Amino acid sequence: MLSRIADSLFWIGRYVERADGTARIVDVLRLQLLEDPAADEQTACTMVLRGIMGYDEVGEVDYEGTSRTLFFDTANPNSVTGSWHAARENARRARETVSTEMWEAINTTYHRFNSFTRGPAxxxxxxxxxxxxxxVDGLADTTMSHDDAWDFLVLGRALERADMTARLVATGASDFGPGWGSVLASCGAQQAMLRTMRGVVTDRTAAAFLTLDRRxxxxxxxxxxxAEERLTVLSPDKDRVGFSDEARRILGQARTSLEFxxxxxxxxxxxxRMQEVQQAVVDASDAIGARYFMSAPVQEWTGEIL
Known part of the structure; x- marks a missing residue:
């Protein structure tokens, strides 16, 4: 596969997941302010922008301004608008590889999203x-052959999901963050959590479920x-000692440090621990870019604190 095509597919997976994850983080903030009238709006918004999303300069902010920044800011490549724009551009470059249904879903989403009124999310x-x-994820899984192209797309999606879930878990663990119920709801994990824990939900079990549950x-x-499995399929390691795939080694260390x-x-x-996961994702992305995408620089989060 051409390096530029693999690069585009990897970032389609990342940007679509980033749009989803950013929307979930904004939803956590919305639920926190809705369910707790005593919550300080300035503190909650600052925690999301600076502590979770990594913005260095944060002034006086409220929910409307925060949601505009994370949702509708066209100049921000990590906003939902910026993510859909980047996903569309990458899909356009890989038009001959992605399925017609997937391209139409991404293109339609981008144009319809631009028609929304730019107010509070x-x-x-x-x-x-x-x-x-x-x-988009479902169409990728059901209309693309599960070959190298699909592996790169899912690899990007998995890396971004690990990063975004780590950010969401960090909000729940923060002293000024929302309750774990809001975090579970934003991850779509409430029903799965209740079934797994037989209806007994505590802060500890919620944190463990979102961090350590294998299923x-x-x-x-x-x-x-x-992400590890996709890397293994893309380049099976036959070395008898160590790993030649630096990204797989980084992710394996991050996973085992949590799992064991x-x-x-x-x-x-x-x-x-969630900060370590975010750093591992950045390092693994760098390693993947160096190994597979030598034709272009690796795209990263801007302004994040690591």
């Missing part, structure tokens, strides 16, 4: 973005494992 906006992201596809562990640690210790140091 509402429940309708947030839900629509999540539905469209799920549609919930949005957990940090599951996303890291999926005492759960109580992981949950006790949750913000630091």
């Amino acid at each position: 509402t429940q309708h906006h947030l839900g629509w973005v999540r539905e469209r992201s799920a549609l 919930f596809p949005r957990s940090v562990i599951a996303a890291l494992r999926e 640690s005492n759960p109580d210790r992981v949950l006790h140091d949750l913000p630091d």
